[in-house]
Amino acid sequence: MVENTLQQNTCWLITRAATQVRPHLMQLAEHYGLTTVQVYTLFSLEPESPVSMHAISQFLLCDASNVTGVVDRLVARMLITRQEDPHDRRVKTVQLTKKGMILREKLIQELTEKQPDALRDFTPSQHAALQDLLRKV
16 A cells, blocks of 8 residues: 555655666766765866855755865865855855866766666657656756
8 A cells, every 4th residue: 555655656756766776876986986976066067167165065965064075085086176266265166177077078978878777768758758857856
């Protein structure tokens, strides 16, 4: 009886789908010597657009102090830079380096090309429909 209720629950179905896809992202991150949080951080940045550390913490749904460690490790790998905001020295912004842009593009390309098993049998129109729905979420 509970299973039928869960099968009608959109939030649960999204959570279950994310659980099915997450190992694929973890393997991709590991292949490049990154953590999934580091990959999420790279995905939160657009080329040539500085983003505040606060905005990254909101994207990652974590405390700003956790972002500092993630950013430190990405800076050490020369994938991003961190600088003071010229308009407010209290604000630190992060930006992709050229090396970071290249890696981000590789990650996006591999994520797109190498579909996890949970998505492999979808038709192109099913992928498009799912993408439209998820963008609304």
